[in-house]
Amino acid sequence: MQNYDLIVVGAGILGLATAYQARKAGAKVVVLDKGATAYEASSRATGYLSLRGETPEESPLAQMAEKLWDGLDEELGYPTEWTQRGRIWAAVNERELAELKELYQSFEKTDIAFEFVDGQALRKMIPSLTDSCLGGIHTPRSGHANPQRTSQAFAWAFTDLGGEIREYTPVLEVLATGGRVKGVKTPYGEIHAPRVALCAAAHNTLLLAPFGILFPLAPVRLEALVTTPMPPLFDQCFIGNGLSVRQTKRGNLHMNGGPYEWIDLEIDKESPKPTTPIVRNILRRAIETIPLLKGAQFLRSWAGIVDMAPDQMTTIHLFDNPEGLLTVAASGHGFGMAPAVGVAMADLALKGATSLPIEHLSLNRFRHITSDWREKRRWHAGQYNT
């Protein structure tokens, strides 16, 4: 009963997208999660696709993702709320404007249509934007979707094809013999398969450590919230004044931002993700950015955990030893990347290679990193806003 072609560890959006593509290609796949489907970052994200002007090595993959996003509702058969209306990254003071202009040089290294526009142009796109907005980067393409709905769409599309998801089943250990992956160990027994895809966000680090592999990922807690619904204000992805703010199809303003708290994880435990009084500062900034929001009410807040690599890029890696093992993690922008990641990971798992542009994303780029990298970076547990 337990002979699968592929075990996917983690039912977040990256694991589910991987599982869906592998199942679609005919593999027998089981997804295991220590909690419920998409209960971690994948349901807590803001929901943007970023075309990665700030990390040009990733932007070819992000562009692939965008193409897939455009057909995703139809592909999966469930609504994702995908809204392809561009992305605005605005500066609301001189300091931010200078920083953005500098960052824009990196954007220009891609072949994506980005443009630097002034405050007036941005206010034309978002009339409710504060007068103090001085300008910013406009990406005419890109868009946003509903994270929980999209993750669940992948989950249902996967199970519709006969895939299997087992929740509340933590993977304690990856099993290997003679240089080959054999399966995984859970508290309820072993499950066997010749291929294991680790899509467990920052838990990947813990699951790979027994093999002497260092996957440098630092978990960090971030806060988010929504307001009550407002009349339609804008439908682009908006970033500015230290916040990401998106208006949902229902009208709620969904936002995240603010200080980070670096934390540690345990392998089989759900990490607490408390909200802090910082939500008051997020709301203050929201009003500064879009003064009309004064008229809304604060409805709900939560926090989520992001898995950050030293260079803040996505990592996709197929190991030679143990053979059959592969892993992915996306440094806080895995939601937008997921449709493309799923294809690349399924290719790697089933064919050992992919034509997707991931050549700069392997773990090899960290081969000189030492195990104390988090301390050096001041990203170790307990650090706040570093």
Next chain:
Amino acid sequence: MSPRTVVVLGASGVGCRFALAANAAGHRVTLVDEHPQALKDMSIDAPYFYGAGLPAALNNANAIAQSFLEANPELMECLESGIDVRLSTILWGAFRNGENSIHIGTPKAGLVSREGNELLDHDVLVIASGVRDFVPSFLGWELPGVFGAKAGLALLDYYGVFEGERVLILGTSDIALRLMRSLRSKQITVAGVVEPGSSIAAGPEAAAWIEGEGIPVHFGKVIASAKGKVAVEGARLVTLDGTGSEEIACDSIAVAVATLPNVELPAAMGCGMRFSTELASWVPEVSIQGETSVDDVFYLAPKADEAMIEAMLARISGAARAEWQPSSLTLADASSYIQQWIKSLHQTGGPDVIMCQCESVTRGEFCHLEPPKYLGQGMRTSQTPTNQTDNPHAPRLDQDLVKRMTRVGMGHCQGKRCRDEAAFTLVQRFGIDAEDIRPGSYRFPLRPVDLSLIADDDETDDIRLNWQMWPYETRNA
């Protein structure tokens, strides 16, 4: 003993008694209660379900505040004894250092009132948040004139502004009896009582009182619909098999099936919770000293006695922490009464009744996990929310999933109206025990709050200048 700073949430009888005792013992006490509420907050139906028919007299805030105090002698006593009493104040969140959040400093209670907001430093938090109305859906439950028993009692006894003249009561439990007694003491007509079972849930004594008052009892029936164009003019009752029906003339329909404890604060703070069948609710696990799994956070159940208050106070004043103990309260089984109502209402009313007023979602759409209508898109295959797992301790179903897919519980009322009916509907529909559901999560703020009131207006430079533009500023570090 060194005096400690204690925040008590909830100026109910037991909250006030605890505050007085703690004050007398030398602790510095702040007592917080959201009542009397602003009209806008009352319209959200939390904690009491006022429905859409709020009496105009509630607009007179001063008169309302006055009659609220007069109706609460224990609260008056708190004021007179020098306790820092904060009325019309919402405790929207509480924060303390814990796993993955170690930069809070002294524990903080987030308070917000019409004047603005404040983070109150304290040592000890005592949650005496009382109960709220449980109001299941039926056709027309959004009409002005439909309200919950606690809301009715507040209008009658606290504010003295009740406008109904002929009240139909749904349910025969203790809370229904309290409401009827209050109505009758004010010479208001009780048009009848509706009970799906065959006896008065509050017992034979209550049955005798109802008979003595000459109040008609409709056994074996539930409400099919509230009638009326702009407000309640009557109600149609049906027998459980749907064959017989009758109309009752009334201008108010009081839903008095049950009350449920307000547990959003301990739940949102991450206190250990368990399902209590007697209370039909997830409640915090507490020690015999009333302490939750979070140090220095106490939960004072609505029916807590003097011994509990004493034990809690001893612990706060320095006694060693006691072991867990299961609740010793022996109460009627509220779960089966609530379930009987939901089952009868759903069986007679069918799947097309709106269950979530904020988001206009029907019972049927909820059970089928259908996406909201404004998306204009369906699902390729119909789905069920039950999960697959080998873990014997795992929840069988996650209410948050159903909530996020259907939006039942995600609206303006934060699920205060519908979350319990939603949970018990899942229990019935998918044949799962209530304790095997992972209940929908509670989040801060505990009530919807105006952005202009809650936004931080005295932001420190530390926060102001070190705010990270996630995540890019760190990329070259």
